[in-house]
Amino acid sequence: MFDRIIIQVTSNKKSYKVITMQNNSILEFFHKDCLSGINDDIKKNSIDVVVTSPPYNIGINYNTYHDKLPRERYLFWLKEICCTIKNVLKDGGSFFLNVGNKPTDQWFAWDVANVLRKYFVLQNVIHWIKSIAINKQDVGKYPNVVGDVAVGHFKPIMSTRFLNDCHEYIFHFTKEGKSHLDKLSVGVPYQDKSNIGRWKHAKQDKRDRGNTWFIPYDTIQIKKERPHPATFPIKLPEMCIKLHGVKEEMVVMDPFLGIGSTAIASSRLGVSFVGFEIDKEYIDETISRINSYIGVYKCE
Numbered sequence: 314m315f316d317r318i319i320i321q322v323t324s325n326k327k328s329y330k331v332i333t334m335q336n337n338s339i340l341e342f343f344h345k346d347c348l349s350g351i352n353d354d355i356k357k358n359s360i361d362v363v364v365t366s367p368p369y370n371i372g373i374n375y376n377t378y379h380d381k382l383p384r385e386r387y388l389f390w391l392k393e394i395c396c397t398i399k400n401v402l403k404d405g406g407s408f409f410l411n412v413g414n415k416p417t418d419q420w421f422a423w424d425v426a427n428v429l430r431k432y433f434v435l436q437n438v439i440h441w442i443k444s445i446a447i448n449k450q451d452v453g454k455y456p457n458v459v460g461d462v463a464v465g466h467f468k469p470i471m472s473t474r475f476l477n478d479c480h481e482y483i484f485h486f487t488k489e490g491k492s493h494l495d496k497l498s499v500g501v502p503y504q505d506k507s508n509i510g511r512w513k514h515a516k517q518d519k520r521d522r523g524n525t526w527f528i529p530y531d532t533i534q535i536k537k538e539r540p541h542p543a544t545f546p547i548k549l550p551e552m553c554i555k556l557h558g559v560k561e562e563m564v565v566m567d568p569f570l571g572i573g574s575t576a577i578a579s580s581r582l583g584v585s586f587v588g589f590e591i592d593k594e595y596i597d598e599t600i601s602r603i604n605s606y607i608g609v610y611k612c613e
């Protein structure tokens with residue numbers, strides 16, 4: 314999509330800028346705590362879409378962040394960050410918050426959603442399906458499904474108590490529950506084409522996908538190919554941004570950048586991005602991923 318992209322590293326080494334040459338959209342990366350970063354560096358009512366996944370407080374081995382706080386402290390911390398996000402989100406903006414559970418703590422995601430209840434409207438709950446098994450006999454007469462299907466990846470759980478965890482949540486928060494969405498941008502073709510034109514809203518060969526999104530992880534065979542312990546696939550933020558609606562001069566933010574999946578999705582869609590990350594290595598990895606995904610030239 315882009316002819317040429319320039320990366321600028323600012324002199325204080327705290328922020329990086331990626332400037333696209335084609336449509337002037339900018340990707341900015343701040344090596345900074347997102348709470349102070351959003352307060353200091355982002356204008357109120359300036360962000361169209363936030364897509365993010367915070368640490369889940371389950372003891373993941375991040376380079377810098379300590380992922381094991383007492384539950385109440387963790388929820389307070391996350392609530393503070395989300396309130397700061399609300400300040401910079403535009404009135405019609407969308408805040409997509411990806412959270413998963415662990416088998417021994419099935420309330421976690423809903424506890425997180427619940428602390429945000431006072432501050433946002435929960436406009437949609439999307440189920441990110443990582444793996445699914447479909448039996449042919451349950452499908453009926455779909456010509457494309459010729460046998461049983463078991464697709465996607467998950468971490469197997471060696472326990473007789475718990476099922477393998479094949480999904481996570483994407484909570485879609487908005488300020489008033491009234492944000493209009495571009496549902497057909499992530500729509501699916503009708504199986505039965507006779508539906509097209511049958512109803513007023515069925516003008517093209519696409520229908521609302523609904524709130525179950527099958528998005529598998531990229532397959533990684535070698536451990537050292539995994540530079541970060543907890544990423545989501547690029548397709549996830551890409552679908553969220555498209556669902557909100559891609560507009561000219563829009564800005565996407567990820568306060569927990571990681572290795573930049575939301576940044577890469579933004580760059581693919583040609584929209585501006587700002588991200589915060591406390592670990593410099595992850596920012597460097599983001600830059601090199603952008604480099605390999607879309608081709609960049611680096612300059613100081």
Ligand SMILES: C[S@@+](CC[C@H](N)C(=O)[O-])C[C@H]1O[C@@H](n2cnc3c(N)ncnc32)[C@H](O)[C@@H]1O
Binds near residue numbers: 348
């Ligand atoms: C779940 S990961 C995000 C991964 C990201 N979605 C991706 O696909 O690459 C959470 C990230 O938040 C970072 N982090 C933790 N606390 C932070 C803070 N206060 N400000 C900015 N980043 C933070 C961690 O270092 C970690 O990389």
